[in-house]
Amino acid sequence: MTDTQMFEALRGVTTATLTTVLLKKGLRKVWMTGTRPLAPNQPRVVGRAFTMRFIPAREDVATPASWSSPRSTRAAIEEMPAGCIAVIDAMGAKEAGVYGDILSARMAKRGVAALVTDGVVRDAKSVLATGLPVWCDGAAAPPSVASLHFVGWQEPVGCGGVGVFPDDIIVADDDGAVVIPAAIAAEVTEIAVEQERLEGWIMSEVDRDVPLPGLYPPNDETRARYERDKAAK
Amino acid sequence: MTDTQMFEALRGVTTATLTTVLLKKGLRKVWMTGTRPLAPNQPRVVGRAFTMRFIPAREDVATPASWSSPRSTRAAIEEMPAGCIAVIDAMGAKEAGVYGDILSARMAKRGVAALVTDGVVRDAKSVLATGLPVWCDGAAAPPSVASLHFVGWQEPVGCGGVGVFPDDIIVADDDGAVVIPAAIAAEVTEIAVEQERLEGWIMSEVDRDVPLPGLYPPNDETRARYERDKAAK
Amino acid sequence: MTDTQMFEALRGVTTATLTTVLLKKGLRKVWMTGTRPLAPNQPRVVGRAFTMRFIPAREDVATPASWSSPRSTRAAIEEMPAGCIAVIDAMGAKEAGVYGDILSARMAKRGVAALVTDGVVRDAKSVLATGLPVWCDGAAAPPSVASLHFVGWQEPVGCGGVGVFPDDIIVADDDGAVVIPAAIAAEVTEIAVEQERLEGWIMSEVDRDVPLPGLYPPNDETRARYERDKAAK
Amino acid sequence: MTDTQMFEALRGVTTATLTTVLLKKGLRKVWMTGTRPLAPNQPRVVGRAFTMRFIPAREDVATPASWSSPRSTRAAIEEMPAGCIAVIDAMGAKEAGVYGDILSARMAKRGVAALVTDGVVRDAKSVLATGLPVWCDGAAAPPSVASLHFVGWQEPVGCGGVGVFPDDIIVADDDGAVVIPAAIAAEVTEIAVEQERLEGWIMSEVDRDVPLPGLYPPNDETRARYERDKAAK
Amino acid sequence: MTDTQMFEALRGVTTATLTTVLLKKGLRKVWMTGTRPLAPNQPRVVGRAFTMRFIPAREDVATPASWSSPRSTRAAIEEMPAGCIAVIDAMGAKEAGVYGDILSARMAKRGVAALVTDGVVRDAKSVLATGLPVWCDGAAAPPSVASLHFVGWQEPVGCGGVGVFPDDIIVADDDGAVVIPAAIAAEVTEIAVEQERLEGWIMSEVDRDVPLPGLYPPNDETRARYERDKAAK
Amino acid sequence: MTDTQMFEALRGVTTATLTTVLLKKGLRKVWMTGTRPLAPNQPRVVGRAFTMRFIPAREDVATPASWSSPRSTRAAIEEMPAGCIAVIDAMGAKEAGVYGDILSARMAKRGVAALVTDGVVRDAKSVLATGLPVWCDGAAAPPSVASLHFVGWQEPVGCGGVGVFPDDIIVADDDGAVVIPAAIAAEVTEIAVEQERLEGWIMSEVDRDVPLPGLYPPNDETRARYERDKAAK
DSSP states (O other), X not given: OOHHHHHHHHTTSOHHHHHHHHHHTTOOOOBOTTOXXXXXXXXXXXXXXXXXXXXXXXXXXXXXXXXXXXXXXXXXXXXXOTTOEEEEEOTTOOSSBXXXXXXXXXXXXXXXXXXXXXXXXXXXXXHHHTTOOEEESOXXXXXXXXXXXXXXXXXXEEETTEEEOTTOEEEEETTEEEEEOGGGHHHHHHHHHHHHHHHHHHHHHHHTTXXXXXXXXXXXXXXXXXXXXXXXX | OOHHHHHXXXXXXXXXXXXXXXXXXXXXXXXXXXXXXXXXXXXXXXXXXEEEEEEEOOTTTOSGGGGGSTTSHHHHHHHOOTTOEEEEEOTTOOSXXXXXXXXXXXHHHTTOOEEEESSBBSSHHHHHHTTOXXXXXXXXXXXXXXXXXXXXXXXXXXXXXXXXXXXXXXEEETTEEEEEOGGGHHHHHHHHHHHHHHHHHHHHHHHTTOOSTTTTTTOHHHHHHHHHHHHHO | OOHHXXXXXXXXXXXHHHHHHHHHTTOOOOBOTTOEESSTTOOOEXXXXXXXXXXXXXXXXXXXXXXXXXXXXXXXXXHOOTTOEEEEEOTTOOSSBSOOHHHHHHHHHTTOOEEEESSBXXXXXXXXXXXXXXXXXXXXXXXXXXXXXXXXXSSOEEETTEEEOTTOEEEEETTEEEEEOGGGHHHHHHHHHHHHHXXXXXXXXHHTTOOSTTTTXXXXXXXXXXXXXXXXX | OOHHHHHHHHTTSOHHHHHHHHHXXXXXXXXXXXXXXXXXXXXXXXXXXXXXXXXXXXXXXXSGGGGGSTTSXXXXXXXXXTTOXXXXXXXXXXXXXXXXXXXXXXXXXXXXXXXXXXSBBSSHHHHHHTTOOEEXXXXXXXXXXXXXXXXXXXXXXXXXXXXXXXXXXXXXXXXEEEEEOGGGHHHHHHHHHHHHHHHHHHHHHHHTTOOSTTTTTTOHHHHHHHHHHHHHO | OOHHHHHHHHTTSOHHHHHXXXXXXXXXXXXXXXXXXXXXXXXXXXXXXEEEEEEEOOTTTOSGGGGGSTTSHHHHHHHOOTXXXXXXXXXXXXXXXXXXXXXHXXXXXTTOXXXXXXXXXXXXXXXXXXXXXXXXXXXXXXXXXXXXEEEEXXXXXXXXXXXXXXXXXXXXXXXXXXXXXXXXXXXXXXHHHHHHHHHHHHHHHXXXXXXXXXXXXXXXXXXXXHHHHHHXX | OOHHXXXXXXXXXXXXXXXXXXXXXXOOOOBOTTOEESSTTOOOEEEEEEEEEEEEOOTTTOSGGGGGSTTSHHHHHHHOOTTOEXXXXXXTOOSSBSOOHHHHHHHHHTTOOEEEESSBBSSHHHHHHTTOOEEESOBOSSOXXXXXXXXXXXXXXXXXXXXXXXXXXXXXXTTEEEEEOGGGHHHHHHHHHHHHHHHHHHHHHHXXXXXXXXXXXXXXXXXXXXXXXXHHO
């Protein structure tokens, strides 16, 4: 399965379904706390993770001058491939924005698919105006250096209580952002697509006033009925 | 006072007024923290509590297989009477949704008036599409079993820091959900309706530029004026 | 610079820009956590702080009767000058509203520019209907006396983790509320207006696909280019 | 009852008993969260509250220079009467100590009975060496100005979620610190002394293997037995 | 394996070892947050869980009068079998003690092995004097009714983020309290005893200055050496 | 100044004094929250930071098998130079221990000066028995893999809200652990030694009953007196 095929398929699957599939494979910690859509009705996005990492600010290093350092958020942005999703480990900090409108505008220009962080953004209104979809935990006016110091990119990071490695698959929709480990992404996608179809059929059964026990999760009789209906299509 | 009359009356009273009336009767802990309306402009709902209880998940019992157990959320839903409000004790858990769209759809089918929880829902967009009004603390993609295990219904529970007993009266509006102990519900309703009328009159006085001291709370002179205006109607 | 001139200028500057300017002057704690706009699209407001202070409720003093005390929120409101911004230290309490619609209506009548608090409001829908812009941390039904006791006004207070003194300058927009110490307000305003212009120009450069390193923050070459463009206007 | 008599009586009563008595009078919020004894085996202390108030530090005012201001913690200490208990509202801050050894030594010199705060102290070992008993929420190395700014004394304050007014009665023991409103202190003391005697008798009954139901709380038969035993002494 | 044999064996195994064994069987949530030993040097205790459940207090039901109800903590204590460990779901409440000295004394009399709670106790010093070993999250003076209402015993509960069912095996030592699901307790005990022996041997190797890689966890060579040493004993 | 000289000098200076000196140089965030001494009366330790970094566990990578990986905590320990202080970024996690007794024993063997973490340790009693001084936020039974995954060493990390870089100077005593940026360590040491001497003299003045205003901080007269006394020694 190519990335293009996988991403196309995943754009039709909810993060709710993905977490169910991942749980059945033994993964309970895949949904990133605090990654809410910044705007209503952002489309579901899918992409490979481009990770970024902050540590707590220390007044001797977290200065506006650090913005010009070769290890800056600016330099990181210029390394981002088109279609990636920037996953920013802000240690859940709420009192300073990881990014404002200028950096977001540059990311949008470079074709970055989305920004996902357990922190917050600043100048949120202008960030949205750049067209970059954002999942974060709200807004704050202060610049990142007020409490965060950037230390590097494409390292393993934590985001919203979840471990994320460079190039893992990220899916984000109205319920937040989920990571799919790269090694099992293709397999998870296939199961999830089928699970999504089954759940759609169950919803139509609920619509017909079928009670839940036996229907969801489906018992053998229900499953047989589903397979019949699927074949009939 | 029948339930129908009481509920009709309560639909005209804000939860803000109800908490004031309950405070005057010595009850300070009646508003459930974290019970925000999931969608804007949900109508005020009133109903008797149908309680549900979760404990923390343990990997040996909180499995997808538990969804088929006779003590499952599915079984509970089939016990809910029309018009009730499901009050779910999720211990304030934010990292897994108590419910998704399929269970919500079934509740809507059964005429459940609303879902109130100190936890979150999953697949929030589809939950709203079922028409079930929801008060909760946000959304999360993972299924309940990722961190919660369902243990029973119609027991005393805690929800958002408030004790709720089966068949207490629940009222929810834009400010969140409030419990009225069943034993004092009729009396509280009567006082609240009158309080609401008084506050409406005070607002009209503020509109006439009357200063607050003496007006709110009303001193004897103000109260006499109010009684005159009320009689004049 | 008169207050009128300063406020006019500040209405054109984001709180994001202000916090950057204040950080460069050594102030990192100026943005008040929890001060989110209650409604979308509230205009940016600017005004001098009128501070109010609550302590935790104690059942012997925090009673509805206390609402008639000479040291009440009602009395405080009658002291507010037109154009001020009420800054309420609610110690971040989320379980009781500092204000409801009647007090908000009176403040609107008196020409108060906005209400800013690290707590919450009650009867939020009716508060908004009064036309008073509000920055707060959500809504709760219970009255303030359920957990808060009002003790005075125009004292130094803490709001959202920030120290605020009477008559400091407050600016609030979509990212929340920021304090500018009165003593440096004029100087900060001048720098911020210029910073805002520079950032607008940088955004137009990003639009032209200029990469970030060297552009933001601007190196000498960029800065020269900016000065040329500015002069050319 | 003189202060001396009251304090003598209260030194024989646990804070556990006092909170039970206060609860029966309708006061549930009297125990200050975070006020743990800094050292094991500190004696129970009783005294009138001398309140002190901090707000969040702002870099322009919370400086080492502020230590010399007439409104400083130093000036406050010189106002403390012998036998008082300093109650410090530190807003629960854990990242900077309200006091270190020098200020504690001066308080000990002046005969202050104890220091109670919802914050922490610095140089904790040396503070203890001064002999001043301390109830607080731990230790931190940084000076108060790193995150706190002192604004005044003998004002109403909040400490550990409890409202405290100047000259209220404070009692602190191994379970933490409790406030008794000045107006009801004599009455509470009398009831508490009798309650303490009753509970001592109940403990001796438990020792004799009497089951709890009917014993604690005592039913009529038990209470009669207690009265007999008390009279017999 | 009888309970007596199992408990004897488990008294020789640390909770650290038990959590490692349980993790290898897929159980990550078995250690109860907040269950610290109340006194230093309490012996390791083992017993079957006797569960108790609190919900948030509501002023109309959580009254001193409720202490005489047939569904009271007093009644529950009289049901406790000798050797059990009381596991109290206090929802992590820190502002009121679940128990004081009288109830603890009665439990000690009845031969209860220990008290484990995610809440706190009151009159902590006297509780310890009863000889009952306690694992909890500290002390608070107020009685349970100040914020908790007791609703029942021997139900499934949550304690410190862990699901506990009646008659599960509880082990508590200096690191806190751990639950072993009843169904797998015998098997876990056997593996844990062997694991403990292995780790003791590894410690003696570290003492001989053997580096960690290959030693811990042991590779094949190390494991063979261990088996030889074990056989040689 | 050699490391040996600097460390010798710093062993005579409290972390309280160091944070005051660092604050005067503009550094407010240098004390690591949660780094409490695991045992009473641990000596003050000084050394260069050897950093270690964890991210949240993900079930596919955080397994007992990972303990044998070349990028494991075991491998890191074998890289530690004698005299260093291991600074472990555990993201403040309280539900799993970063280390147990075996790893601690190996560190003690290698001459590591101390372990500092914002997380917790497991098998705390046995850890202490190895002789390794530990500063941490308590104890928990579960192994690190239950919620943490180790990703590397000698990278910039966050610990207790403070940014720490490899080879920074760490000082830890009863008040917790403090970082001194390597670049300014010599200068800070010199100022701190003198500050410590001054504060000792001030304590002796307090002992002589000198009031605080003018004494602490010292005014010109006091400072002259101090210089005279110092010269006289």
